[in-house]
Amino acid sequence: MNDHAGEYCPREIEALADDQRHRLAAISREVQFAAGTVVFREGEHADRCWLLRSGRIALTTRIPGRGEETVETLSVGEILGVSWFRPPRQWQWTATAVTSVTAAEVDATMLQSVTESDPDLGRAIYSILANTLLHRLQATRARLLDLYAREHVR
Amino acid sequence: MFGDQLVPTPCKVVARRDENSDTSTLTLAAPAQWFPGFRPGQFMMVYARGVGEIPLSISGDPAHADHTVVHTVRAVGAVSRALRDASVGDVVGVRGPFGKGWDLDSAKDDLIVVAGGVGLAAVRSAVLEAQSCGRFRRVVLSVGARRPSDLLYRPDLDAWSQGDLVDLELSVDVTEPDWPGHVGFVTQSLNRLVLEPGRTTVLLCGPEPMMRMSARTMLGKGVGRKNIRVSLERNMQCGTGLCGHCQLGELLLCRDGPVVDYGVAEPLLAVKEL
Numbered sequence: 001m002n003d004h005a006g007e008y009c010p011r012e013i014e015a016l017a018d019d020q021r022h023r024l025a026a027i028s029r030e031v032q033f034a035a036g037t038v039v040f041r042e043g044e045h046a047d048r049c050w051l052l053r054s055g056r057i058a059l060t061t062r063i064p065g066r067g068e069e070t071v072e073t074l075s076v077g078e079i080l081g082v083s084w085f086r087p088p089r090q091w092q093w094t095a096t097a098v099t100s101v102t103a104a105e106v107d108a109t110m111l112q113s114v115t116e117s118d119p120d121l122g123r124a125i126y127s128i129l130a131n132t133l134l135h136r137l138q139a140t141r142a143r144l145l146d147l148y149a150r151e152h153v154r
Numbered sequence: 155m156f157g158d159q160l161v162p163t164p165c166k167v168v169a170r171r172d173e174n175s176d177t178s179t180l181t182l183a184a185p186a187q188w189f190p191g192f193r194p195g196q197f198m199m200v201y202a203r204g205v206g207e208i209p210l211s212i213s214g215d216p217a218h219a220d221h222t223v224v225h226t227v228r229a230v231g232a233v234s235r236a237l238r239d240a241s242v243g244d245v246v247g248v249r250g251p252f253g254k255g256w257d258l259d260s261a262k263d264d265l266i267v268v269a270g271g272v273g274l275a276a277v278r279s280a281v282l283e284a285q286s287c288g289r290f291r292r293v294v295l296s297v298g299a300r301r302p303s304d305l306l307y308r309p310d311l312d313a314w315s316q317g318d319l320v321d322l323e324l325s326v327d328v329t330e331p332d333w334p335g336h337v338g339f340v341t342q343s344l345n346r347l348v349l350e351p352g353r354t355t356v357l358l359c360g361p362e363p364m365m366r367m368s369a370r371t372m373l374g375k376g377v378g379r380k381n382i383r384v385s386l387e388r389n390m391q392c393g394t395g396l397c398g399h400c401q402l403g404e405l406l407l408c409r410d411g412p413v414v415d416y417g418v419a420e421p422l423l424a425v426k427e428l
Contacts, residue, residue, distance in 0.1 A: 056336070058337065069329070070329040070333075070337045071337065072337050072338045073335075073336045073337045073338060075336065075346055076346055077346050077348075078346065098334065099334075135341075135342070135345055136342075138341070138367070139338055139339035139341055139342050140339075142339045142341065142363065142364070142367055143327045143338070143339050145363060146300070146327070147270065147271070147360070147361040147363055147364050148270060148271035148298065148299055148300040148304065148327065148360075148361065149300065
C-alpha cells in the first residue's frame with residue numbers, strides 16, 4: 001500500500017505569505033519516528049502537534065479484554081494532535097507510528113503565541129484546524145452508518 | 155449481446171473462489187461462440203435455477219476472451235445465496251451483457267477509482283483494463299471495507315500494492331490484528347490525494363451514501379461533475395429497458411446506466427425514495 005507520499009501541504013499553508021511561512025517554520029522542526037514509536041500516550045499533557053510528511057500513525061485506545069484498538073490512522077498531509085487546542089489539553093488517544101514517519105513538529109504554546117500576534121496567520125491555522133476537525137467528524141459519522149454491512153435484498 | 159436477451163443461456167460454473175465469509179467469485183463457462191465480450195461496468199442477469207434472477211456486475215478481465223465470464227456475488231438474499239453457494243459443475247443461467255459501462259475511452263489521463271465493499275466487483279474490470287491498456291498516466295484505486303477480512307480479490311490487491319501501475323489505498327472501518335493499512339472512512343484517503351482536477355476522471359461504486367460523500371470530496375478538489383462517474387443499482391429485472399422496474403427519474407438504469415455521470419446522478423440521488 002502506498003501513502004501517496006509527495007509534497008502535499010494544506011492549502012491554507014500554501015496560501016500564506018512567505019514571511020508567515022517562515023514564522024511558522026521557525027517554530028517547527030523536522031522529526032522522525034521509527035515504526036512502533038509511541039508519539040504520545042492517552043492522558044498525557046498535549047503540548048504539540050505535527051504535520052505528517054510521510055508514513056502512518058495509528059490512534060489507539062486500550063479496551064479491557066480487547067487490547068489496544070485502533071480507531072483511526074493518519075497519513076501524509078494530515079494533522080496529528082488537536083487536543084492542545086482546548087482544555088484540559090490532554091491527549092485523548094495514544095499515537096503510535098505504524099511505519100517510519102517524518103513530520104513537522106510544532107510547539108503548541110509557541111503556535112498559540114504566533115497566532116495571537118498575527119491574526120492572518122491565526123486565521124489560516126484555525127482554518128486548518130477547523131477543516132481537520134470537520135473532515136474527521138464527517139468521516140466518523142459515515143463510519144457510524146456501517147455502510148458496508150450486509151443489505152437484505154434478493 | 156448474445157442469443158436472446160430475455161432467455162438465460164446455461165453456463166457451467168468452472169471455478170469458484172471464496173472471497174470472504176459471504177462472498178464468492180464464480181467463473182462461468184458458456185457454450186461455444188459465446189462470449190462476445192463486454193465493457194467494464196456492464197452487468198449480467200444471472201439466474202439460479204428454481205430460485206430467481208439477479209443483476210451481477212461483470213468483474214473479469216475484458217482482455218481475457220476465453221468464453222468465460224466472472225461474477226462476484228455476495229449472499230444477501232435467496233438468489234444471491236443460491237449463487238454464492240454454487241459449486242463447480244453447477245449450471246446457472248446468464249443474460250447480457252447489459253447497460254453502459256465506465257467508458258474508459260473518454261476518461262482523462264488520471265483515473266481515480268473508488269470502491270466500497272462489494273462495489274469493488276463492479277470496478278475490478280475497469281482497473282484491469284486501465285492497467286493493461288497503458289493509456290493512463292496514473293491509476294489510483296481507493297477501496298473501503300468494513301474490516302480487513304471483508305476485502306475482495308486479495309491476490310489482485312497484493313499485486314496492485316506491489317506494482318507500479320496502480321496506486322492502492324485500502325481503508326477499513328474496523329481494524330483486525332496485523333492490519334497494516336488505513337483505519338478510517340474512504341473519503342479520508344481521497345482527501346489526501348494530490349491531483350490535477352482537469353486531468354482526472356473518478357469512478358465510484360459502493361453504497362450510495364459512500365458515493366455521495368466521495369463525490370463531494372472530489373468536487374471539493376475541483377473535479378467536475380461530468381468527470382465523476384457513479385454506478386447505480388436499482389431493481390434490475392428485464393435488463394433491456396422494457397419493464398421499467400429500474401427506473402430512476404428519467405433513466406432506466408439497466409439501459410441508460412448503471413454508470414452515469416454525477417451531474418445526472420446528483421439530483422436524482424437527492425430525491426428521497428426515488
